[in-house]
């Protein structure tokens with residue numbers, strides 16, 4: 001899912017709030033809809049502090065990009081994060097180290113740089129701009145073997161990269177005269193994380209590539225992101241490498257996150273746990289299988305047409321939440337009808353909720369007219385002549401009273417007990433576009449946030465009705481209207497009176 005508008009929304013929040021009251025995330029997308037689409041998440045804490053730039057995915061190294069990705073969802077108490085989970089999306093999806101050239105060798109300036117209009121250069125230019133606004137850079141990778149300061153074996157030696165924290169130099173003096181004690185900070189981080197790593201082989205080491213030195217074993221690092229950040233912007237920059245020999249992705253990401261967390265704490269960047277972000281629940285679609293066939297995806301507020309007697313099963317609810325979702329087929333089953341089979345013979349509505357909040361509905365309609373309902377409605381109905389010409393208006397209203405379907409002709413009156421509950425299911429004939437007609441229980445507000453005069457699908461209790469909107473203002477006679485635009489196309493009365501019920 002995309003949140004192109006989230007920046008705007010958050011700007012709105014900022015304008016509303018005096019000072020910074022909320023932790024905020026601004027999500028920007030560069031090169032949208034290209035293969036190298038670049039997503040940047042800027043997370044501002046409630047209190048100001050250092051800004052850490054976390055870059056993953058310059059290479060096809062999942063320990064790097066999967067770890068960075070987790071931090072895009074952080075909320076911060078203090079300090080700021082700029083997270084680029086997938087700097088080089090083409091290498092990730094194609095699983096190649098490079099497309100045109102190695103992105104982590106493209107951080108060069110001026111005369112060294114031969115412009116070739118490769119996408120890697122465009123991405124690198126954005127990353128440079130992000131460095132300019134940061135206090136520290138973490139560049140996340142997976143490397144081969146295990147780095148060791150002295151030769152132990154073919155896979156464990158000074159030229160391997162796995163399980164190390166990399167600097168380009170032990171200390172660096174910025175043009176402004178500040179001394180950056182990179183090596184000292186790495187040693188402090190190692191002393192915090194290594195005691196928690198049970199497998200001795202996986203403990204991390206400090207790898208100073210001495211990138212400036214003429215006898216550096218890694219002169220190629222002069223084109224790297226860390227070297228550029230350090231020399232051009234005077235900010236601390238570290239490479240973090242988990243080992244490609246560690247097969248468990250979980251374990252690699254765990255190691256990366258231990259190190260990122262330790263760096264964040266060392267720089268005074270403090271998270272809020274858990275991140276609080278309550279979005280309005282919104283149904284996208286339901287997957288509904290009919291008679292056991294491959295399921296249809298039915299978008300919110302659309303209609304699925306079935307034959308009377310067909311068996312349906314709601315297989316999946318797609319919404320902006322994954323937990324707390326239920327689908328309730330009105331008149332059938334129980335509160336949650338997900339993954340259950342039902343034979344349907346009447347039009348009905350599937351109400352989708354997240355916890356107690358309605359987040360969407362799907363209409364079920366019949367392809368051919370249903371067989372006449374055997375349910376008795378006479379006792380609770382006083383048929384009257386419709387005052388509207390039937391060919392233009394609504395013939396009847398389908399209303400569930402305590403799960404019994406009642407068909408009330410337009411102009412008629414439904415009598416219910418104060419204890420009853422009522423759900424307006426639909427009108428007949430069905431309009432070609434169900435959304436063009438609104439069915440309004442005058443005196444009931446279905447959507448509390450926005451009264452859209454559309455009350456189909458809600459459970460209506462007489463005690464929730466607004467007495468002053470009743471027809472006689474005494475709270476015992478109401479009306480349900482069907483309107484196409486401004487035109488009334490049908491109405492029924494609802495009278496509430498205590499009915500002598502047989503037990």
Ligand SMILES: [Zn+2]
Nearest residue numbers: 059061141142
């Ligand atoms: Zn790498």
